[in-house]
Amino acid sequence: MDLSFTAQELEFRDEVRDYLRANLPRHLSEKNRKGLRLDKEDYEEWHDILRKKGWLAVSWPTEHGGPGWNVVQKYIFDVECGLANAPRVVPFGFNMLGPVLLKYGSEAQKNYYLPRILSGEDWWCQGYSEPGAGSDLAGLRTSAVRHDDHYVVNGQKTWTTLGQHANKIFCLVRTNPDVKKQEGISFMLLDMTDPGISVNPIVTIDGGAEINEVFIDNVEVPVADLVGEENKGWTYAKYLLTHERTGIANIGHATAQFESMKRIVNAQTRAGKPLLDDPYFAGRLAKLEIELEAMRITNLRMVAAAAETGAPGPESSILKVLGAKIRQEITDVARRAVGPYALPYIPEAFDLDFDDPVGPDDAAPIAASYFNFRKFSIFGGSDEIQKNIYAKMGLGL
Amino acid sequence: MNFNHTEERRMIGDALGSWLRNEYDLDARQRAMDEKAGFSHKAWRELGELGIIGALVSDTHGGFGGQGYDIALVFEELGRALSVEPWLASGLMASRILGECGDPGGLLSDVLSGETVVALAHGEPGSGYDPRWVETTATADGAGFRLNGSKAVALNADTATRLIVSARTSGAVDDAHGVTLFVVDAASPGVKVRGYATIDGLRAAEVELTDVSVEASALIGEKDGGLGAVENALAAATLAVCSESIGIMEVALEVTVEYLKTREQFGKPIGSFQALQHRMVDVATAIEQSRSLVIKAASVFEEEASTRDAALSAAKHYIGVAGRLVGEEAIQMHGGIGMAKATPINHYVKRLIMIDHLFGDTDYHLERYAALSR
Ligand SMILES: Cc1cc2nc3c(=O)[nH]c(=O)nc-3n(C[C@H](O)[C@H](O)[C@H](O)COP(=O)(O)OP(=O)(O)OC[C@H]3O[C@@H](n4cnc5c(N)ncnc54)[C@H](O)[C@@H]3O)c2cc1C
Numbered sequence: 001m002d003l004s005f006t007a008q009e010l011e012f013r014d015e016v017r018d019y020l021r022a023n024l025p026r027h028l029s030e031k032n033r034k035g036l037r038l039d040k041e042d043y044e045e046w047h048d049i050l051r052k053k054g055w056l057a058v059s060w061p062t063e064h065g066g067p068g069w070n071v072v073q074k075y076i077f078d079v080e081c082g083l084a085n086a087p088r089v090v091p092f093g094f095n096m097l098g099p100v101l102l103k104y105g106s107e108a109q110k111n112y113y114l115p116r117i118l119s120g121e122d123w124w125c126q127g128y129s130e131p132g133a134g135s136d137l138a139g140l141r142t143s144a145v146r147h148d149d150h151y152v153v154n155g156q157k158t159w160t161t162l163g164q165h166a167n168k169i170f171c172l173v174r175t176n177p178d179v180k181k182q183e184g185i186s187f188m189l190l191d192m193t194d195p196g197i198s199v200n201p202i203v204t205i206d207g208g209a210e211i212n213e214v215f216i217d218n219v220e221v222p223v224a225d226l227v228g229e230e231n232k233g234w235t236y237a238k239y240l241l242t243h244e245r246t247g248i249a250n251i252g253h254a255t256a257q258f259e260s261m262k263r264i265v266n267a268q269t270r271a272g273k274p275l276l277d278d279p280y281f282a283g284r285l286a287k288l289e290i291e292l293e294a295m296r297i298t299n300l301r302m303v304a305a306a307a308e309t310g311a312p313g314p315e316s317s318i319l320k321v322l323g324a325k326i327r328q329e330i331t332d333v334a335r336r337a338v339g340p341y342a343l344p345y346i347p348e349a350f351d352l353d354f355d356d357p358v359g360p361d362d363a364a365p366i367a368a369s370y371f372n373f374r375k376f377s378i379f380g381g382s383d384e385i386q387k388n389i390y391a392k393m394g395l396g397l
Numbered sequence: 398m399n400f401n402h403t404e405e406r407r408m409i410g411d412a413l414g415s416w417l418r419n420e421y422d423l424d425a426r427q428r429a430m431d432e433k434a435g436f437s438h439k440a441w442r443e444l445g446e447l448g449i450i451g452a453l454v455s456d457t458h459g460g461f462g463g464q465g466y467d468i469a470l471v472f473e474e475l476g477r478a479l480s481v482e483p484w485l486a487s488g489l490m491a492s493r494i495l496g497e498c499g500d501p502g503g504l505l506s507d508v509l510s511g512e513t514v515v516a517l518a519h520g521e522p523g524s525g526y527d528p529r530w531v532e533t534t535a536t537a538d539g540a541g542f543r544l545n546g547s548k549a550v551a552l553n554a555d556t557a558t559r560l561i562v563s564a565r566t567s568g569a570v571d572d573a574h575g576v577t578l579f580v581v582d583a584a585s586p587g588v589k590v591r592g593y594a595t596i597d598g599l600r601a602a603e604v605e606l607t608d609v610s611v612e613a614s615a616l617i618g619e620k621d622g623g624l625g626a627v628e629n630a631l632a633a634a635t636l637a638v639c640s641e642s643i644g645i646m647e648v649a650l651e652v653t654v655e656y657l658k659t660r661e662q663f664g665k666p667i668g669s670f671q672a673l674q675h676r677m678v679d680v681a682t683a684i685e686q687s688r689s690l691v692i693k694a695a696s697v698f699e700e701e702a703s704t705r706d707a708a709l710s711a712a713k714h715y716i717g718v719a720g721r722l723v724g725e726e727a728i729q730m731h732g733g734i735g736m737a738k739a740t741p742i743n744h745y746v747k748r749l750i751m752i753d754h755l756f757g758d759t760d761y762h763l764e765r766y767a768a769l770s771r
Binding site: 129132133134135136139158159202203204205206207211269270271272275278280281284332335336339340341342343344345346358359367368370371374375377378379382383384387388 | 525758
């Protein structure tokens with residue numbers, strides 16, 4: 001057994017590290033390190049930088065502008081970006097729609113949409129969930145009715161991440177209400193500048209503005225914007241769920257977040273004593289570190305397996321749950337570390353140039369992050385749904 | 398055995414409960430938070446008139462209640478409504494300190510009627526949860542004193558017209574002896590108050606004291622002997638937030654159970670999934686256990702400090718753990734909608750979790766319990 005990367009892989013890792021050191025703007029990594037909120041310009045700035053290097057659409061083949069990396073390289077890149085506190089690449093176009101179009105899209109769709117994703121001309125969001133269809137996604141009701149060369153789409157999507165920045169939305173819609181629910185769903189590309197689409201922000205528990213509801217009112221969608229075959233959308237959606245899941249635990253970001261938290265913990269004293277002298281607190285930190293290390297190796301084992309078989313198995317569900325849990329636990333320990341100073345809520349403190357903090361350095365966003373991070377066990381398939389999947393697919397129950 | 402409150406207490410609880418149900422829904426709460434003070438002066442005065450604030454202070458100290466059970470009853474109701482009024486700062490801690498220390502300035506009746514808000518400025522940036530840690534100093538200056546130091550996260554100190562400030566007049570920074578209490582006019586020269594909202598809907602402030610001159614008459618209680626009154630007030634506040642948590646957890650349970658019954662996925666109520674049912678039973682069990690510990694703490698509240706504090710630490714430790722379980726499960730079982738600020742449950746969860754950051758968190762109280770029960 002050998003837990004280390006090969007010499008070649010290490011060389012690649014160093015290349016990524018050097019690149020990040022030289023090209024990741026400090027104001028972006030600082031925002032991430034401090035747990036501050038990123039705006040549209042921040043994401044676009046980072047996308048621009050990666051695009052120049054050819055590292056923006058990492059899961060795409062070279063002929064479409066991807067780097068042509070293998071599973072291990074993609075994993076290393078993910079981890080290094082996380083460790084460096086890089087913003088995440090907004091996944092909807094690059095890592096979700098892109099792979100679907102590559103596998104199921106028409107030539108025309110590939111030729112038209114892929115370059116626009118890559119250039120940033122189109123900002124995509126994901127229109128799956130509806131008020132009545134979350135875990136039971138196949139219960140979705142947004143309807144698309146065919147008229148000659150177009151569909152007329154009506155319905156509502158919700159919890160749409162960063163939909164406020166998007167000009168395009170890929171949707172699962174019902175094209176046949178009369179069959180088993182999974183068999184009447186289609187995958188469609190909608191233009192959000194259509195006057196029939198309206199977007200309302202949903203303020204999150206922590207006061208953030210990252211999700212939206214999207215109303216779709218008599219929007220005409222050309223048949224050319226149906227992806228693949230009518231009523232096969234469920235297959236494409238499921239393909240996405242098994243695709244590129246080796247990075248799902250966000251181990252790089254979790255590790256960076258752990259380090260940031262540890263820096264905060266290390267800086268705290270209580271009644272004259274370092275917080276870490278408190279064995280209870282030291283124990284909390286140690287437990288997390290142990291879990292993080294276990295998770296890192298579990299993830300590596302999965303990457304190694306995927307590198308052999310080509311596709312990750314149902315273990316990705318476990319990784320999703322573990323990744324969510326550890327990130328939530330880190331914010332939990334961080335909020336404990338700053339004691340009463342978790343309480344102040346000063347909206348301006350979410351700006352990088354805010355220079356009048358209350359309490360210890362970096363305390364301001366901690367409680368907000370704790371509440372915001374509850375989302376990790378809800379979106380992208382909740383913990384419960386992941387466990388249902390693993391019980392069935394992993395354990396045969 | 399009888400776990401019912403006395404008739405008299407029940408009347409107070411009913412009066413408060415029905416007032417809150419009629420006048421104080423979450424919209425009213427939001428309006429109160431939007432006021433400059435961060436709470437509704439009108440609500441505060443009305444509740445003062447109803448005698449609810451007075452119920453938090455004993456009759457020998459100017460109120461007409463003030464026992465552990467009174468505090469528990471009132472704060473459980475307040476928890477159900479998520480009241481953001483200055484209950485802890487003014488209604489409970491300041492009033493009890495003024496009552497205990499004698500009230501030379503004659504403030505107490507206005508505090509209990511809701512007319513005046515007084516805040517306690519005791520905790521400091523370096524103190525963590527240790528009540529003995531007081532770096533702020535009071536040095537003799539002619540007939541009076543000069544105060545210097547910083548106070549941290551002092552609830553409602555941004556609206557209070559007067560602050561009860563603890564300062565060291567002798568001893569080392571963590572000596573129990575040597576702490577003295579002063580009533581300081583918040584508008585005095587040298588007092589800088591930086592107010593802010595807290596994430597759970599209250600208001601607090603950082604208070605900087607720079608050469609603040611106070612007269613000898615500002616000193617309340619015994620010189621060097623003020624810590625006892627602070628510890629008593631913190632004990633009352635600890636019982637209060639534990640009881641408040643019970644009210645909040647009950648609502649969280651009710652709302653979540655209701656949601657499990659009505660939200661359908663896969664063609665059935667999500668409450669039909671055993672994966673969720675068993676966890677909801679864990680939640681309900683944790684609430685029952687919490688309630689038992691709060692009853693215990695209230696029942697020994699009038700006993701000697703070590704007995705009282707052990708029971709309080711037991712409750713506060715347990716509720717730190719239970720509150721997190723209840724809060725996190727409530728959001729998780731709501732799914733996406735639990736993340737939306739417009740959904741009532743999130744306000745309850747925020748307050749419930751942040752209570753762990755007041756008057757000693759779950760670790761602090763576990764350690765204190767271990768020390769007290771050795
Ligand atoms: C911050 C955030 C961002 C999101 N971004 C997007 C986005 O960009 N695009 C998009 O389409 N969606 C998005 N979502 C939606 C997300 O995918 C859904 O919230 C999620 O699938 C859960 O669905 P729901 O909210 O309807 O909860 P429900 O499905 O109603 O679930 C409620 C609770 O019941 C549990 N439950 C449901 N079924 C079962 C079962 N069979 N067994 C046991 N427990 C069960 C759930 O796990 C959950 O705890 C986002 C959500 C959040 C919170």
